[in-house]
Amino acid sequence: MSEEMSYSIAVGRLEEIVADLERGGIALDETLKLYEEGAKLLEFCQQELASAEGRLNEMRLSEIEEKLAE
Amino acid sequence: MRGESELTTGPIPVGQFVNLIRSTIRNDNLFQNQVIKGEITQWKSYPSGHTYFTLRDSDGQISAVIWQGRCTIDSSIQEGSVVVVIANLDLYAKAGRIQLIVNRIEPINKLGVLEEQRKQLIELLRSEGVLDRPRMALPAIPKHIAIITGVGSAALADMNRLAENRWPGIRRTVIGVTVQGNSAANEIVRGILAAGKLADFTVAKRLNQPPVDVIIVGRGGGSPEDLWAFNLEPVARAIIASAIPVISAVGHESDMLVADLVADLRASTPSNAIERLVPEFDQHQMMMLNFELRITDSTTRLFVDWRNNLLLLQSRLLNAPLQGVYNANQRISDLSNRLTSAVTNKFGQSRRKLASLGNIMLLAAQQSIAAEKTKLAVFASTLNSAHPSNVLQRGYSMISNENGDIISRTNDLNKGQNIILALADGTAKATVEEITKESGKNE
Numbered sequence: 001m002s003e004e005m006s007y008s009i010a011v012g013r014l015e016e017i018v019a020d021l022e023r024g025g026i027a028l029d030e031t032l033k034l035y036e037e038g039a040k041l042l043e044f045c046q047q048e049l050a051s052a053e054g055r056l057n058e059m060r061l062s063e064i065e066e067k068l069a070e
Numbered sequence: 071m072r073g074e075s076e077l078t079t080g081p082i083p084v085g086q087f088v089n090l091i092r093s094t095i096r097n098d099n100l101f102q103n104q105v106i107k108g109e110i111t112q113w114k115s116y117p118s119g120h121t122y123f124t125l126r127d128s129d130g131q132i133s134a135v136i137w138q139g140r141c142t143i144d145s146s147i148q149e150g151s152v153v154v155v156i157a158n159l160d161l162y163a164k165a166g167r168i169q170l171i172v173n174r175i176e177p178i179n180k181l182g183v184l185e186e187q188r189k190q191l192i193e194l195l196r197s198e199g200v201l202d203r204p205r206m207a208l209p210a211i212p213k214h215i216a217i218i219t220g221v222g223s224a225a226l227a228d229m230n231r232l233a234e235n236r237w238p239g240i241r242r243t244v245i246g247v248t249v250q251g252n253s254a255a256n257e258i259v260r261g262i263l264a265a266g267k268l269a270d271f272t273v274a275k276r277l278n279q280p281p282v283d284v285i286i287v288g289r290g291g292g293s294p295e296d297l298w299a300f301n302l303e304p305v306a307r308a309i310i311a312s313a314i315p316v317i318s319a320v321g322h323e324s325d326m327l328v329a330d331l332v333a334d335l336r337a338s339t340p341s342n343a344i345e346r347l348v349p350e351f352d353q354h355q356m357m358m359l360n361f362e363l364r365i366t367d368s369t370t371r372l373f374v375d376w377r378n379n380l381l382l383l384q385s386r387l388l389n390a391p392l393q394g395v396y397n398a399n400q401r402i403s404d405l406s407n408r409l410t411s412a413v414t415n416k417f418g419q420s421r422r423k424l425a426s427l428g429n430i431m432l433l434a435a436q437q438s439i440a441a442e443k444t445k446l447a448v449f450a451s452t453l454n455s456a457h458p459s460n461v462l463q464r465g466y467s468m469i470s471n472e473n474g475d476i477i478s479r480t481n482d483l484n485k486g487q488n489i490i491l492a493l494a495d496g497t498a499k500a501t502v503e504e505i506t507k508e509s510g511k512n513e
Contacts, residue, residue, distance in 0.1 A: 008210045014361045021368035024375075031372050038365040042358060049354055051280065052211050054241025056230070060221055061247050061257055064264050068273065 092161040101159035134170035205334040206315040216265035218287040221246025225290035225340040249289040254299035262308040288319030300329035319343035468492040
């Protein structure tokens, strides 16, 4: 499973968790488990979003080939 | 021209008039980058390096010039050749002469050969099954995009601007290549190979950056000849061999290029590639914030419900030594602490980061919490009507043993046992004289 896939999977799971919690009628322990799982998934997703940010490198082909040959 | 002539009261000086014609021509797309076919006459190269000729057919003719070094002139071109030129129309004001400024010239037979090669290549790829191979999905959140295109090109500027709009600071490596002319195919292939190396985990680690996870290869629109590199086999093979998804992003509306046919995704323009690849940052952040608020709110709501239920139970069983309630209270308090620390640890950071976005949604959430509180109040009053003291008011009584355990079944009674009766306004002590169990009413 690639990391990109797991962002989508995390989002899917978060949707399930929110739906379960909003529907209610679940045991207290289960609620807390869902809550903690949701918090972890959110943290993961936020990291994923943050990790897309980076530098803009503009190089000519020859420069990048030299860099790769180092 | 019309607008400006209204400003003059007398006759227009001819130079001004000619220059008005010139600016009209130069501002009309019909006359710029036009692809024109014709036969060459009066072909003449000057020592300065410029080449002048006339392009003609049976219905008309026009003078044309190729400035020195502007484009490669195929050696087969000569007087009488039928050619296709890509040219801008211009007017030389001093001489009042309209002429074509040629950017590209190709003998017509060469185009025919190229088109034949393209068809053969597509057939070959089809027979290999390459065109039907499964395509790779684009990453949901691209971590590192490699863009292979002309350095300093308008297409690159468009892509950069659009990418920044959608996801400010999204990580990109631009590999500047020549996208037309004889060296284009070779450079595009090397660009794809370089991007492939950047996708390698070890290489990425050495360069201290995330591996490239998607490639955009493209350029802005142009004549069929300008785009021809994207119809050549080496480029197609490089795209097919790529271990990460490749988006073909060449601006054109005519026939599909071979690169389009083999890429994992065909975008209609470079900008379109960005639109389809780069998600909108704000949308994802809003989605996360929405999840966060809904999870927190719904959990809090459930938690408040349980606490209220528990408090109610506690008050109902107030007179009994209730280890169970004590335990439940301990558990609730423990859960409450875990909840609080989870909220603080897990959400503290993102909340700060999203503070500005969050204010609007927090307001909405507060409103929905207020609505829940009203619902809870109604709920509490409903439950209150079932409170034991209200039941006792109606003439029922509650029986417990001397330890305070509630007795609701005959099985918990013995003949001669002392019991406590709880009435609406006090208690009474009694002794069991006889026990009659009604069959079918147990449990």
